[in-house]
Amino acid sequence: MGKGGEQGGDSGEPAAQIRFYTWEEIQKHNLRTDKWLVIERKVYNVTKWASRHPGGQRVISHCAGEDATSQLVEDFRTLRKTAEDMNLFRASPLFFSLYLGHIIAMEVLAWLMVSYFGTGWIATLILACILTTSQAQAGWLQHDFGHLSVFKKSSWNHIVHKFVIGHLKGASANWWNHRHFQHHAKPNIFKKDPDVNMLHIFVLGDTQPVEYGKKKLKYLPYNHQHEYFFLIFPPLLIPVYFQIQIISTMIRRRFWADLAWAISYYLRYFITYIPFYGVLGSLCLLTFVRFLESHWFVWVTQMNHIPMEIDSEKHRDWLSSQMAATCNIEQSFFNDWFTGHLNFQIEHHLFPTMPRHNFWKVKPLVKSLCAKYGVQYEEKPLGKAFVDIVGSLKKSGDLWLDAYLHK
DSSP states (O other): OEEESSSSSSOOSOOSSOEEEOHHHHHTOEETTEEEEEETTEEEEOTTTGGGOTTOHHHHHHTTTSBHHHHHHHHHHHHHHHHHHTTTTOOOHHHHHHHHHHHHHHHHHHHHHHHHHTTOHHHHHHHHHHHHHHHHHHHHHHHHHHTTOSOSSHHHHHHHHHIIIIITTOOOHHHHHHHHHHHHHSTTBTTTOGGGOOTTSOOOTTHHHHHHHHTTOOSSOGGGHHHHHHHHHHHHIIIIIIHHHHHHHHHHTTOHHHHHHHHHHHHHHHHHHHHHHHHHHHHHHHHHHHHHHHHHHHHHHHTTTTTSOOBSOOOOOHHHHHHHHOOEEOOOHHHHHHHTTGGGHHHHHHSTTSOGGGHHHHHHHHHHHHHHHTOOOOEEOHHHHHHHHHHHHHHHHHHHHHHHHHO
């Protein structure tokens, strides 16, 4: 049984009280000139709106007289079952072995570089770029193990995850899991996704800036946030904010195993480079590498989310909530490698445990399902994705300024 008020019925006038409808009544309204739709147990008369539906009038007509939400969820479950039957959740040992191998090869190359060419400025700059690339790629690899998408047994994924994020990067698996799983459960949802908690430094989306403006909150000049973004977010996220958060979390929550893995990274690094650069020089080199990696990380991870819908909880179904918060970047060999296959952010969010080398195979199925229900499937070039981050921040800043001055 659905409930209606101003949503249901033939009249556009608000009803004086909530009305209830049986499914038998609702299913009668499935004609070309009379379409009712149930979403989250609320009844809507979509007859006039159907022609403006993003997916076309026929798409909405297929769901007339039905619970569109339930049907979408059911079709998504069918899609997932199809992906399982296609073995798309089975990882390729060769892919991940080669991926780990190319990271280790860069670490060895960096050591050979400084061993044979010395510590001059040019050699050190090339060395820093190699180490930055190694760190960025290790970051994408730990992401795979953190999502349990490599081994069949979760325990093996957890073990190797600690090795990659701990020994290869000096970070904490438990810290990452705590942050990242919240992000996947509720992407771009304020108070639920830690990735959109900007600590009053930035305002995001369309609603938060207006709320801040109306309350006359001005922690920073948000109408210039698209400008100071370059000075704060990319250069400081990893070397400052993440480093402080990781170390304090491991100590405060007593993640001693994670701390031991992180210490093993720093021991390996300093044993390798102190003979060439000394203690202070090695520390400066590490900080510079973190600085460069932070730029790489921020631009790649934010291009799929900041330009998308960022708002409070709306209690959508899984597919709709993920699609509203994510977008894809065009595929190419470079884009796949550079982003760790996060250019397939839509598929990754819909199937978090799917090995990334299979995203391209499930992509046509996802696009087809989205087209069927008129759900936007957004894909853009890499350069435009970067530009959209800045454009989105400017838009949000302008909304804040307007609300701050006039509301």
